[in-house]
Amino acid sequence: MENKYLQEELIRISGVNPKKCMRCGKCSATCPAYDEMEYHPHQFVNMVESGDIEPLLASKSLYRCLSCFACIDRCPRGVEPAKLVEAVRLAAIRKQGANHLTADKVPAMLDEDIPQQAIVSAFRKYSK
Amino acid sequence: MQRVGVFVCWCGSNIAGTVDVQAVSEALKNEPGVVFSTNYQYMCSQAGQDIIKDAIAEHKLTGIVVCSCSPRMHEATFRKTAAAAGLNPYMVEIANIREQCSWVHKDMLTGTEKAIILGKAAVAKVNLNAPLTPGESPVTKRALVIGGGIAGIQTALDIADAGFPVDIVEKKPTIGGKMAQLDKTFPTLDCAACILTPKMVDVAQNENIRIFSYSEVTEVKGFVGNFDVTIKKHARFVKEDICTGCGACTEKCPMKKVPNEFNLGMDNRSAIYIPFAQAVPKVATIDPNYCNMLKKGKCGLCAKVCAAGAIDYTQKDEYISEKYGAIVVATGFNPISMDKFDEFAYNQSKDVITSLEFERLTNAAGPTAGKLVRPSDGKHPHTIVFVQCVGSRCSACAEKGKEYCSKICCMYTAKHAMLTRDKYPDTEVYVFYIDVRTPGKNFDEFYRRAVEEYGVNYIKGMVGKVTPEGDKLKVQASDLIANKQLHIDADLVVLAAAIEPDKSARPLATMLTASMDTNDFFTEAHPKLRPVESPTAGVFLSGACQGPKDIPETVSQAGAAASKVIGLLAKDKLTGNPCVAHSNELMCNGCSSCERVCPYGAISYEDKEFRMPDRTTKIRRVAVVNPAVCQGCGACTVACPSGAMDLKGFASAQIIAEVDAICK
Amino acid sequence: MQVKEYKPLIVAFCCNWCSYAGADLAGNNRLAYPADVKIIRVPCSCRVNPMFVLRAFQRGADGVIICGCHPGDCHYTSGNYYTRRRMAALFSMLDYLGIEKERTRVEWVSAAEGAKFAATMNDFAEKVAALGENKRLEDLRCKK
Numbered sequence: 036m037e038n039k040y041l042q043e044e045l046i047r048i049s050g051v052n053p054k055k056c057m058r059c060g061k062c063s064a065t066c067p068a069y070d071e072m073e074y075h076p077h078q079f080v081n082m083v084e085s086g087d088i089e090p091l092l093a094s095k096s097l098y099r100c101l102s103c104f105a106c107i108d109r110c111p112r113g114v115e116p117a118k119l120v121e122a123v124r125l126a127a128i129r130k131q132g133a134n135h136l137t138a139d140k141v142p143a144m145l146d147e148d149i150p151q152q153a154i155v156s157a158f159r160k161y162s163k
Numbered sequence: 164m165q166r167v168g169v170f171v172c173w174c175g176s177n178i179a180g181t182v183d184v185q186a187v188s189e190a191l192k193n194e195p196g197v198v199f200s201t202n203y204q205y206m207c208s209q210a211g212q213d214i215i216k217d218a219i220a221e222h223k224l225t226g227i228v229v230c231s232c233s234p235r236m237h238e239a240t241f242r243k244t245a246a247a248a249g250l251n252p253y254m255v256e257i258a259n260i261r262e263q264c265s266w267v268h269k270d271m272l273t274g275t276e277k278a279i280i281l282g283k284a285a286v287a288k289v290n291l292n293a294p295l296t297p298g299e300s301p302v303t304k305r306a307l308v309i310g311g312g313i314a315g316i317q318t319a320l321d322i323a324d325a326g327f328p329v330d331i332v333e334k335k336p337t338i339g340g341k342m343a344q345l346d347k348t349f350p351t352l353d354c355a356a357c358i359l360t361p362k363m364v365d366v367a368q369n370e371n372i373r374i375f376s377y378s379e380v381t382e383v384k385g386f387v388g389n390f391d392v393t394i395k396k397h398a399r400f401v402k403e404d405i406c407t408g409c410g411a412c413t414e415k416c417p418m419k420k421v422p423n424e425f426n427l428g429m430d431n432r433s434a435i436y437i438p439f440a441q442a443v444p445k446v447a448t449i450d451p452n453y454c455n456m457l458k459k460g461k462c463g464l465c466a467k468v469c470a471a472g473a474i475d476y477t478q479k480d481e482y483i484s485e486k487y488g489a490i491v492v493a494t495g496f497n498p499i500s501m502d503k504f505d506e507f508a509y510n511q512s513k514d515v516i517t518s519l520e521f522e523r524l525t526n527a528a529g530p531t532a533g534k535l536v537r538p539s540d541g542k543h544p545h546t547i548v549f550v551q552c553v554g555s556r557c558s559a560c561a562e563k564g565k566e567y568c569s570k571i572c573c574m575y576t577a578k579h580a581m582l583t584r585d586k587y588p589d590t591e592v593y594v595f596y597i598d599v600r601t602p603g604k605n606f607d608e609f610y611r612r613a614v615e616e617y618g619v620n621y622i623k624g625m626v627g628k629v630t631p632e633g634d635k636l637k638v639q640a641s642d643l644i645a646n647k648q649l650h651i652d653a654d655l656v657v658l659a660a661a662i663e664p665d666k667s668a669r670p671l672a673t674m675l676t677a678s679m680d681t682n683d684f685f686t687e688a689h690p691k692l693r694p695v696e697s698p699t700a701g702v703f704l705s706g707a708c709q710g711p712k713d714i715p716e717t718v719s720q721a722g723a724a725a726s727k728v729i730g731l732l733a734k735d736k737l738t739g740n741p742c743v744a745h746s747n748e749l750m751c752n753g754c755s756s757c758e759r760v761c762p763y764g765a766i767s768y769e770d771k772e773f774r775m776p777d778r779t780t781k782i783r784r785v786a787v788v789n790p791a792v793c794q795g796c797g798a799c800t801v802a803c804p805s806g807a808m809d810l811k812g813f814a815s816a817q818i819i820a821e822v823d824a825i826c827k
Numbered sequence: 828m829q830v831k832e833y834k835p836l837i838v839a840f841c842c843n844w845c846s847y848a849g850a851d852l853a854g855n856n857r858l859a860y861p862a863d864v865k866i867i868r869v870p871c872s873c874r875v876n877p878m879f880v881l882r883a884f885q886r887g888a889d890g891v892i893i894c895g896c897h898p899g900d901c902h903y904t905s906g907n908y909y910t911r912r913r914m915a916a917l918f919s920m921l922d923y924l925g926i927e928k929e930r931t932r933v934e935w936v937s938a939a940e941g942a943k944f945a946a947t948m949n950d951f952a953e954k955v956a957a958l959g960e961n962k963r964l965e966d967l968r969c970k971k
Contacts, residue, residue: 057556059597064641065506065627069648077643109506109627111552113559233851234868235843262854263866267945273862280865678904686904698904742870760873762904796903797874801913813870819882825838825865826886 038086041126045083049122053084055112062106062116071149072096076106076116083119088126097124101149102156165290168199168224169282170215172206172231174261181265181274187230190279194286198222207237212244219248226254226289230282232261251294253741253812258285280825287820295741295811298790302388302737303488306728307332309380309671310493312340313714314706314721316362318491321725323371327732330485331366332375332394334667337442339363340495344425344519346526346533348714349578350609356441356528363443375483376444379667383490383674386765386792387701388737390487398478400449400457401435406473408445410437412465421453423530426523429538430530435465439528447473489701489728490675492685493721494668496707498660499554503563507550507658512631513539515656518572521579535587537655540634544654547583548638549576549594550626554661556597565661567682570711572659573600577610577619579657584617593620593651595640603713622649629656662711676764677702685709695724699763700792703727742812743793744800746786749773750807753784757799757808765792766799835889835955837864839948840879842872844902845937846894852941853948860948863956864892871895872933873906877917880931884921884964890930890955894944897935907935925963929954 046052062076069075074082074096082091091097097120106116145151171188173179184202192200199222203211206229218224227250229241234257242252260278268274306322308315311333319329331338343363345355366372375394382393416433423432425439434453437445447465455462456476466474498519501509509515514537516524527533537544551572557564573596580592599621601607613619624641631637638651664683672679677697678686685704688696695704705724706717731737746757748771758766769787772780786808788799797810809815841847847868853860869875872895880891893914895907910933918931932951936944 055558057597058643059552059556059625060623060641060643061625061627062641063627063643063648064625064639066648069641075641075646075648077641078646105627111557111559111564233847233854235848235851259851259866259868262851264862266854266857267859268862269859270862277862277865284865284867689902760909762906794903796871796906797869798871798903798906798909801873801876801909810870810874813874815876815878818867818869818874818876818879821867822838822879822883822888823886825867826836826883826888 038088041088042083042086045088045119045122045126048125049115049118051115051119051122053080053114053119056080056084056114057112059111061109061111062114065105065109067103067105068099068101068149071099071146076120079119079123080114080116083123088123091123092127092130097127098144098152099146099149100152102152102159104159165196165226165292166198166222166224167194167196167286167289168215168218168222168227169197169201169286170206170211170218170227170229170231171200171202171260171282172211172229173202173204174232174265175204178231178261178265181268181271182260182278183271183275186275187260187278187282191228191230191282191286194283196226196290197286199224206231207240212240215241215244216248219245219250224250226256226292228256228258228282228285228289230258230260230278230285233257233259233263251296253295254289254292256285256289256292258282283827284821284824287824288817291814291817291820293811297741298739299736300388300739300791302732302734303390303486304328304732305330305485305487306489306491306732307390307392307485307487308491308493308705310340310495310706310708311335311338311374311376312493312495312706313342313359313362314495314708314717315340315491315493316366317718317721318493318705318725318728319372320362320365320369321722322728322732323369325729326371327729328371328373330373330375330487332378332380334377334379335438336377336399336446336448337438337444338366338374338376339441339443341519342714343439343441344522344526346522346529347578347582349574350603350605352578352582360441363441367443374444376446377448380671380674381482386789388488388731388791390490390701392485392487392490394483394485396481396483398451398480399446400451400454400474400476400478401447402473402475402478403444403446405471406446407471408437408442408447409470410447411468411470412447412474413437415464415468417462417464418453418455421450426530427517427520429520429523449474489703489731491703491705491724491728492668492671492675492677492697492708493705494665494671494708496662496711497665499565499663501553501658501660504553504658506628507553507626507656508629508631508636509658512629512636513537514544514631514636514654515629515658517658517660518575518579519660521657525579525582535583542654543587544590546591546651546653547593547655547657548626548636548651548653549580549592549657549659551576551594551596551659552625553658555659557661565663565682567711568600569661570600571662571713574603574606574609574713576657576659577613580619581613581617584613584619591620593622593653595622595624595626597625624649662707664708668708675699675702678762695720695727700794701731737791739791740795742795742810743790744788744795744797744808744810745790746788747807747809748785750805751785752805752807753786754804756802756804757786760798760802762796762798763792763794765789765794833956833960835863835952836887837861837890837892837952837955838883838888839864839866840869840872840875840891840893841866842895842902842907843868843870845896845900845935846872846944848938849894849936849940849944852938853945856941858941858945860945861952863952864948871901871903871906872910873903875910877913880917880921881964884926884961887961887965889958889961890932890951892932892934892947892951894934894936894947897937900937926961927958929958930961
């Protein structure tokens with residue numbers, strides 16, 4: 036029941052229709068953070084579509100997505116997987132209460148091998 | 164006032180079972196205009212028809228109403244009966260008291276009541292009927308085929324075989340189209356040139372076929388059976404009838420750095436050129452963009468070496484007007500541009516090629532004489548990655564790709580992969596696919612052979628990124644079944660580009676008033692039952708201009724289009740449907756509303772002189788309907804703001820009379 | 828006081844190629860629908876002038892339904908699209924005048940949909956019957 040509600044909520048906040056996906060896998064093919072993720076972009080879309088959202092909420096993959104939007108750019112069907120990832124992230128934050136992380140906890144969680152989400156999305160936003 | 168006869172049919176018990184036919188014929192006797200009313204067991208039988216014929220003669224009937232089964236069943240029968248008795252067949256109206264009355268109502272009382280009302284409506288209509296005569300127009304016994312690819316060639320050959328003259332208009336210097344560029348054809352692996360070039364020769368030698376190569380259609384006027392077409396013959400600066408095609412000029416031409424479009428720019432040709440050895444017509448053409456003589460007035464070498472004296476630098480574009488009875492569109496397709504696909508690095512690396520370029524690379528007559536080498540350094544590639552659905556099934560961005568499946572890519576990629584593994588077993592071949600679509604005779608077997616016998620690696624997934632690095636192409640892709648991201652160092656990447664209709668198709672469709680879909684494919688008159696006709700009468704469709712198609716499908720559609728053309732040209736006169744729109748020019752204000760809604764382009768405007776009440780004359784623009792083109796839908800009648808437009812056989816007054824009769 | 832049994836009068840305009848054939852098919856399959864429905868054959872649904880609809884209501888029709896080919900299937904390529912747009916405008920105007928939306932309808936019925944034709948007519952007749960007589964546009968001069 037909650038899955039159904041969550042699924043609808045995710046589709047609503049992201050504005051993504053996962054049913055448009057034709058399962059070509061170009062999002063996962065193009066993803067630079069693929070190896071760091073437990074669930075890959077195409078799986079995000081598929082799992083939201085099938086309502087299998089709990090594992091996504093618990094997964095670290097949420098914070099491994101760089102938010103570079105390469106998948107959005109390349110998706111031939113206009114599904115926009117990164118928006119879905121962003122929506123799941125938001126759902127996780129809302130679930131835990133808005134202030135689930137304190138600033139001093141962040142450094143320990145960072146992965147040195149991959150660039151930080153905030154930096155990448157800032158580049159994306161402001162480089163235009 | 165009409166003298167109407169009413170004939171009520173029992174249809175055995177089909178009607179008489181739930182409708183009191185006697186009561187119906189009695190009731191209708193009192194309707195205005197009715198002078199005779201009767202009923203009979205089977206009106207459509209010979210005896211029944213004789214009753215109608217006798218009554219027409221005896222009572223001098225001017226209109227008849229038959230209360231019987233659906234007009235879709237026997238309207239034609241009763242019209243023939245009326246015609247045999249000397250009455251205009253369009254003075255017959257049918258009241259459908261079987262399918263729409265006796266069969267759907269159980270109760271005698273309601274059935275009879277409704278049958279009487281339906282009969283009254285038919286009587287009210289027939290009172291306003293006018294005799295109609297279908298228009299006749301002559302048929303010009305010559306066909307035009309636009310496009311000289313395999314579709315156009317096959318259509319022209321089939322029409323010519325039936326004895327009708329055909330002209331092919333081809334915008335390139337030679338016919339042959341895309342098929343001439345192909346290496347082998349799936350799934351039998353015949354060599355494309357070996358099966359196509361004999362057909363091209365047949366075209367050249369057929370007395371009934373004229374080829375206008377290097378030409379375009381610039382204007383189409385007229386209608387089915389009577390098209391007036393203007394064809395622009397581009398100046399090729401070579402006299403076609405004198406040139407022998409020896410090729411001496413092409414060898415001597417000093418300007419040899421012109422990208423060869425036949426090989427998709429992978430090698431160069433001279434400024435004067437013959438596209439390929441088996442070109443038809445085998446005539447040289449001077450490319451005015453590169454020829455030094457035409458650009459700077461210096462050179463003239465080709466004229467010097469031409470023994471036949473065929474070179475003419477002063478040649479001008481020529482316009483030819485010709486009349487045709489039918490037009491076949493066979494404008495074909497092109498692969499889409501890869502410019503928007505940055506992720507595949509098509510514009511960054513020479514070793515990322517499209518499938519059509521791959522065809523040329525493996526073709527014995529191609530730029531490498533059939534040796535599969537990398538375009539960049541001429542080395543043999545050891546790892547080749549094929550990417551399917553590049554731009555096909557792409558709904559995200561209309562400028563980048565096409566929403567439809569291009570249909571032929573799965574099969575030609577399997578062919579490429581198989582041929583590569585066959586010729587170069589040391590090559591590792593990967594095919595990235597979303598779905599492999601192989602509906603067709605021996606198609607799936609062919610694909611499975613590529614996998615099982617030739618060891619082609621088919622991977623379910625898509626390539627996300629190609630990065631040139633050193634002399635390698637780094638391919639990043641997903642393998643959805645293994646749930647892995649793959650990184651392949653490839654030597655050659657082949658993109659199965661989506662196909663789109665030729666760019667010349669849309670302006671042509673406008674000229675022909677033929678309709679197109681949003682992808683610029685021509686639409687057919689009926690998607691299932693009239694797949695080779697355009698909704699515009701006299702315009703037929705052949706090949707990929709109607710939708711993506713492989714060669715066998717194209718050839719069968721070409722033959723079908725030809726048979727439709729032959730059926731049309733075999734007639735001496737075309738009899739139209741008399742139920743067409745017509746405009747009352749006194750009421751028409753020339754606003755063009757009707758012209759805009761007409762799906763057939765049947766309405767045009769004329770300036771006509773009118774005599775005004777004060778004895779002056781005034782010129783006004785009024786609508787004129789071409790009855791040979793009008794199909795009688797009636798869209799214009801409603802669009803007309805002044806009520807000038809009406810439809811014969813379904814006039815507004817007639818329909819209103821029916822409404823009134825029903826609502827009484 | 829004697830009350831005459833109320834029977835709605837419904838005028839159905841059917842295009843020749845799809846809906847009229849669909850109605851014939853309903854007949855062939857003996858699928859019953861109310862006798863209140865009277866069909867007028869037109870070549871295409873786009874032949875139906877809004878004037879015809881007004882005329883029907885003026886003359887005492889209680890409901891008017893226009894049936895055409897499914898969008899994209901029109902025998903004349905685009906006729907039913909015109910119908911859809913014209914009737915959408917007309918019906919909202921009629922609604923404004925007090926002819927309820929339930930009294931007017933455009934329905935797509937193909938030549939194969941005999942069952943749909945009968946079902947549509949049953950449903951439409953029931954809805955119109957529930958609304959009672961149309962009095963808004965009726966021209967009393969036309970009444971006998």
